[in-house]
Amino acid sequence: MSKPDWKELQSQFAAAHTSTGIKLKDWCEQQGLVYDTARRYIKKSAQNNAQRKTAQRIAQNPDKAAPEQGKGKRGAEKNCAKPDPGRSPFCADLSDKEKLFVSYYLECRNKYEAYRKAGYTGGDRNARMLYRKPAVARAINQGIEQLSEQAILNAQDILRHWHEIAIADPSEISQMRRVCCRYCWGFDNRYQWIDESEYDKAAEKAAKDSKPPPDQSGGFGFVANDDPNPDCPKCAGEGIEDVFLADTRDLIGPARRLIAGVKKTKFGIEVMTRDQDAALKNLAAFHNLASSEQERELRLLEIERVRLSNEKIKAEIENLRNGANGSEQIIIHNSLKPPGAE
Numbered sequence: 001m002s003k004p005d006w007k008e009l010q011s012q013f014a015a016a017h018t019s020t021g022i023k024l025k026d027w028c029e030q031q032g033l034v035y036d037t038a039r040r041y042i043k044k045s046a047q048n049n050a051q052r053k054t055a056q057r058i059a060q061n062p063d064k065a066a067p068e069q070g071k072g073k074r075g076a077e078k079n080c081a082k083p084d085p086g087r088s089p090f091c092a093d094l095s096d097k098e099k100l101f102v103s104y105y106l107e108c109r110n111k112y113e114a115y116r117k118a119g120y121t122g123g124d125r126n127a128r129m130l131y132r133k134p135a136v137a138r139a140i141n142q143g144i145e146q147l148s149e150q151a152i153l154n155a156q157d158i159l160r161h162w163h164e165i166a167i168a169d170p171s172e173i174s175q176m177r178r179v180c181c182r183y184c185w186g187f188d189n190r191y192q193w194i195d196e197s198e199y200d201k202a203a204e205k206a207a208k209d210s211k212p213p214p215d216q217s218g219g220f221g222f223v224a225n226d227d228p229n230p231d232c233p234k235c236a237g238e239g240i241e242d243v244f245l246a247d248t249r250d251l252i253g254p255a256r257r258l259i260a261g262v263k264k265t266k267f268g269i270e271v272m273t274r275d276q277d278a279a280l281k282n283l284a285a286f287h288n289l290a291s292s293e294q295e296r297e298l299r300l301l302e303i304e305r306v307r308l309s310n311e312k313i314k315a316e317i318e319n320l321r322n323g324a325n326g327s328e329q330i331i332i333h334n335s336l337k338p339p340g341a342e
């Protein structure tokens with residue numbers, strides 16, 4: 001068996017790590033390499049390798065130098081300053097996960113948050129590297145451009161979107177409630193059956209197992225979501241806990257907006273909701289922005305008012321000096337404060 005080309009493998013891992021944030025161990029598994037051997041030759045931290053790779057690329061083609069390891073924002077901005085309007089933000093050279101990252105980034109404008117939401121598990125540094133990846137940066141840039149074009153039309157929609165998320169009542173989607181136990185409302189607080197058919201099934205099973213038929217003296221009419229009976233000796237009036245999930249097809253308005261998806265996990269059903277705190281923050285930021293814009297306009301108006309008054313005074317003084325109207329008018333002005341002075 002020939003000796004692996006560790007130099008080549010190292011640069012392959014560096015490239016994979018830069019684009020996906022994959023760990024060396026996982027990468028080795030993918031490549032069929034023995035991790036314990038590989039880690040002696042391949043640096044765990046892809047930093048040096050990736051930097052070397054970038055340097056090589058710059059040397060080969062200075063025009064295409066990509067700031068994969070860009071230290072400042074300026075580098076990336078410069079690189080993605082020329083969006084290609086013919087291409088969708090979700091250009092074909094992005095993986096599905098990268099597309100998700102771009103889409104989340106456009107939503108929250110936070111590379112770390114977007115990185116995690118897209119399902120990556122690497123550290124913050126990997127998030128930064130993904131964010132700086134040329135194809136990703138280009139897609140983000142195009143997305144921002146498209147969004148700002150739509151911004152004027154959609155500002156109200158976005159505002160409504162955040163507002164609905166912020167005010168939505170999560171209990172419309174899921175409830176943790178305490179409901180009656182089987183003995184709460186049974187006759188003499190004995191076991192209550194839903195109906196005869198439920199009892200018959202239980203009796204049948206008991207007969208099969210050669211057991212006596214179950215007690216039916218508690219009667220029928222058990223309703224699973226009824227309130228607990230405060231006098232129930234079995235549950236001491238506390239009932240039993242019950243988690244209730246609404247039929248998401250029936251959700252309307254804010255509650256529907258709040259729900260981000262439902263998935264089945266090995267622990268049961270998981271309902272994913274949008275971040276209400278973040279929606280509130282967004283709303284607050286929007287209102288601050290609007291009011292600061294208003295303040296700025298007021299200040300500009302005030303500056304203009306002072307400027308016009310000063311011009312008027314100057315003209316009047318000039319007139320007095322020249323004795324233009326000859327009427328020896330005395331004009332008294334309040335002293336005007338310079339703009340911005342209190």
Ligand SMILES: [Zn+2]
Pocket residue numbers: 180181182183184185228229232233234235236237238239
């Ligand atoms: Zn009870």
